[in-house]
Amino acid sequence: MNTPIRRALVPGVAALALLLTACGGGDDDAEASSGSGSSEVDYSSLSGELVAGGASSQQTAQESWLVGFQEVAPDVAYSYDPVGSGDGRTNFISGGYALAGSDAYLTDDEDELSQATERCNGTAPIEIPNYVSPIAVVYNVEGVDELNLAPEVVAGIFAGEITKWNDPAIVDANPDADLPNADITPVHRSDESGTTENFTDYLDAVAGDVWSAGVVETWPTEFGGEAGNGTSGVVQVVTENANTIGYADASQAGGLGQAKIGVGEEFVAPDAAAAAKILEVSPRVEGREDVDLAVDLDHTTQEAGVYPIVLTSYLLACQEYEDQATADLVKGFISYVVSDDGQELAAQDAGAAPLSDELQEEIQGIVDGITAAS
Template sequence: MNLTPTFRRAIVPSIAALALALSACGGDDTSGSGSGSGGEGGSVDLASLSGELTAGGATSQQSAQEAWLVGFQEAAPGVTYTYDAVGSGDGRTNFINGGYAFAGSDAYLTDDEGELAGATERCAGQAPIEIPDYVSPIAVIFNVPGVDDLNLSPEVVAGIFAGEITSWDAPEIAELNDGVELPSADITPVHRSDESGTTENFTDYLDAVAGDTWTAGVVETWPGEYGGEAGNGTSGVVQVVSENENTIGYADASQAADLGQANIQVGEEFVAPSADAAAQILEVSPRVDEASDVNLAVDIDHTTEEAGVYPIVLVSYILACTQYDDQATADLVKGFLGYILSSEGQEAASADAGNAPLSDSLSEQAQTIVETISGP
């Protein structure tokens, strides 16, 4: 019996949750491994899997998770999969405390707040898996009547969000947009209200390219000294910008709807956010931990002047363990991650979410890591 997947979305003051659930009537087996029949999932036979798999985290992965949900349901009809889009910070917390089998995060783990140590402890003393599964530009979205195309330099972006550039017809903006009629209206910046990996990636860009203007550093929670409006989750920011004129915000480009998306200056050119331009930055960015066999996280080179590269990029990661307390969970995680990293999974997400598929080389490295997942 096949059941139609259900999607629940809610925006409330403290949380934006997306639960993706799929289920079907299957056999009595709790898990299985095989040759990979029944869909792409690495060495796991997806068709033989059954049970419940719960994960959550980054809201930026919402559209991709919906695409993966549909494809995985077809390949593994005996599995009930739930992804709660609660934000990267809560996703990491729930993964570390064992609430999620794996998590989606727009930031890799660090020791700043003990997260890396906590994840290592949760993963039976082994270093946690950190692999990219989703790459997309972070668009600087805007809603300015009469303005369809907008060029912004790194310094101007920082000045706007730091509250130093407050009018749309400010000379700093006008000189970058010759011939564009900019209104004499106050700028309303819009930021995330929740702890967010998207905010961390965006402020990492501001800190790298305009540290003299943006003095708050790299943060997951928007600094209180800067004003503006706030939205909960990616969808919340998009909603606030969509419903209010003369606003500007930041959001995963795949979820920017019909809003304007600024072209960002890189060297002597202005580059529009696109999946291809975002993917290119991975080629010029160094690995975070070259010594780790299970960590493919990168430090994004936001200051690159390479032609055609979009510099504000969200690289979203899957955080998982190489060893789980029971074989059934290990097989479910291994099967699902194998699917989303497969060519089928990456193409499905790209078609529905507009993100950049992982390169063949990166996908192969990630699949090799997933293959190490095991039970006790």
């Protein structure tokens, strides 16, 4: 008899805002301890309240940045509410957030880019990749410790066309695995999700003939499967139920199996170093201002050692704010995030892929130009 799927519990309250309240006086060594020699920011001189929010994918990294930032800027109260990418962009455009996290760059499909430009006093919004992490294809199959999946097989599983674990398409790539004659249960996000958008962007790019739903933030119901709320919900459902497979930020995959994904002639594991390489082989979005570092990820790359299913999350900010205090706080926080210390914290605590030295320097040059309206 098949064991019924146990669904993840859906939280009954809104995500808790992360808040560090200012305490103590200045730190004479604050600027030096930032870890970024190119920053023009004197962290110890900063004070006030800075409100941000958005992508929940950044939550663990944001928690680490909050702690680290308070050490160098103890008189700043910074809060980040992980309400999701869509609400993050909306609240940034409306002026509710001074900066926002988003798992998708701004576009004019819904006038977001033009509205953000208007919100930023007519200047193009800043978009910088600050958090890069592999999206792992997680699975729970007894006795299967390693699993290789070709791109079209991943698409076939989540589109409901490959339904058995011992399907020849899976067996051929895993000759030494003891794959059961059992139904595959795909698990997806139940909420609107940047992770889902990035995952379906990969499916659409590598196997658009199999994955017919395109790039979506909300999972298409016609493909069935089971659902979990948020990354933690997907991980919970896969953990508690045999023969399941899902997708989740690799840093939150826990003890689940994580499939290697086919790239060229090899299968690549979802580690941070392999995820970081995709930024090196992917083009920038065309027609953007110099302050906009949005990237069109090349999911179809054949480059050796590149993990192709990646979540690239952005910080959205303005080149120009209404007041100098907000401009200074935004400049200070982003400078810390992209500093060596900030990137190391995100790597250690959230499994993020550290930005390259070249990208750090480019971002810092953009951030140093943040000003207030005259």
